[in-house]
Amino acid sequence: MRAAGGSDVLELQDVPEPRPGDGELLVAVEAAGVNFRDIYEREGSYGTALPAVAGVEGAGTVVEAGSGASGFAAGDRVAWKNAAGSYAERMVLPIAEAVHVPDGVETEVAAAAVLQGLTAHYLASTTYPVAPGDVVVVHAAAGGVGLLLTQVVKLRGGVVVATASTEEKRALATEAGADHAVPYEGFAEFARELTGGEGVAAVYDGVGQATFDDSLTAVRRRGTMVLYGAASGRVEPFDPMRLEHEGSLFLTRPTLRHHAVGSELPERARELFEWIADGRVRVTIGGRYPLEQARQAQEDLAARKTTGKLLLLP
Numbered sequence: 001m002r003a004a005g006g007s008d009v010l011e012l013q014d015v016p017e018p019r020p021g022d023g024e025l026l027v028a029v030e031a032a033g034v035n036f037r038d039i040y041e042r043e044g045s046y047g048t049a050l051p052a053v054a055g056v057e058g059a060g061t062v063v064e065a066g067s068g069a070s071g072f073a074a075g076d077r078v079a080w081k082n083a084a085g086s087y088a089e090r091m092v093l094p095i096a097e098a099v100h101v102p103d104g105v106e107t108e109v110a111a112a113a114v115l116q117g118l119t120a121h122y123l124a125s126t127t128y129p130v131a132p133g134d135v136v137v138v139h140a141a142a143g144g145v146g147l148l149l150t151q152v153v154k155l156r157g158g159v160v161v162a163t164a165s166t167e168e169k170r171a172l173a174t175e176a177g178a179d180h181a182v183p184y185e186g187f188a189e190f191a192r193e194l195t196g197g198e199g200v201a202a203v204y205d206g207v208g209q210a211t212f213d214d215s216l217t218a219v220r221r222r223g224t225m226v227l228y229g230a231a232s233g234r235v236e237p238f239d240p241m242r243l244e245h246e247g248s249l250f251l252t253r254p255t256l257r258h259h260a261v262g263s264e265l266p267e268r269a270r271e272l273f274e275w276i277a278d279g280r281v282r283v284t285i286g287g288r289y290p291l292e293q294a295r296q297a298q299e300d301l302a303a304r305k306t307t308g309k310l311l312l313l314p
Contacts (some may be wrong), residue, residue, distance in 0.1 A: 002051045004044030007295040010054060018092045020066030023092045031111035032086040033057035034297045034310040036231060053295065059101060059241035064104040069095045077101040081115040082257065087294055089314040099269040106178035110307035113283045117272045120149040122259035126158055126180030128202040128224040132157030135195055137187065137218055139211055140231065141178055143167035144309040149204055150176045151281045161194065163187050172307055184211060188218040193222065199270060202226055207270060209233035221247035230253055284308030
């Protein structure tokens with residue numbers, strides 16, 4: 001990207017191969033994840049210095065380990081969830097962002113799972129730790145995070161009310177284990193009725209503006225409203241007294257970077273990949289695009305035409 005703007009600012013270019021420095025790995029990228037963050041960054045919302053190579057997530061094989069890159073060697077398979085320049089054939093990866101991909105997990109699956117899988121992990125195990133029997137709402141349940149989050153909630157013994165915009169997407173959420181799959185319209189009333197008027201223990205809301213108000217009304221007394229994304233736009237400022245009026249609610253706006261610090265990153269990745277390897281969590285790859293079709297991939301994601309995870313294949 002040479003400038004911020006629409007998808008047309010994404011251009012395929014040949015550049016010199018990068019070299020790894022101290023504490024870095026040169027990685028042959030086998031698959032790069034496509035995320036809403038990439039779109040926001042392309043549009044200029046992140047203030048990224050330009051020109052820049054898009055993408056922050058992927059998986060591949062180490063070609064060369066720089067000095068000080070202990071714990072990694074050429075031939076190791078690695079994945080990452082936040083390293084700039086992932087829309088490329090080769091990239092330099094800081095070891096602080098690298099996690100080992102174990103046997104039993106395909107490289108493409110690792111690329112599809114690492115960012116959104118780790119997000120699902122921290123949401124359901126840390127932000128609001130689901131307890132057996134807890135009823136929770138998972139918005140956009142047919143999306144990349146939603147499908148994984150539904151499965152993690154079920155692993156922890158929770159009951160999932162999944163929302164999605166079409167019958168096809170709701171069927172995918174049900175296949176992932178959702179106990180109830182409903183449209184966005186009327187989900188709060190459904191959640192209240194399901195719980196005998198009490199409300200749900202938590203709402204995991206990555207949609208934002210379009211669902212926020214109804215999400216608050218769906219939460220039980222002293223329940224938790226987890227706003228982790230803004231796919232429909234940012235939530236407008238509101239009076240915090242509403243949290244008191246709705247039942248002394250807890251509202252949080254978490255992000256993965258605060259839940260993958262130090263030993264947390266490899267530990268969360270280890271557990272996530274174990275779940276994938278033994279079949280307890282299935283990763284849905286909704287589309288594979290050649291690297292030169294990055295524009296199309298981002299356009300399809302922005303238009304909500306997709307389910308599961310989109311990958312670019314260099």
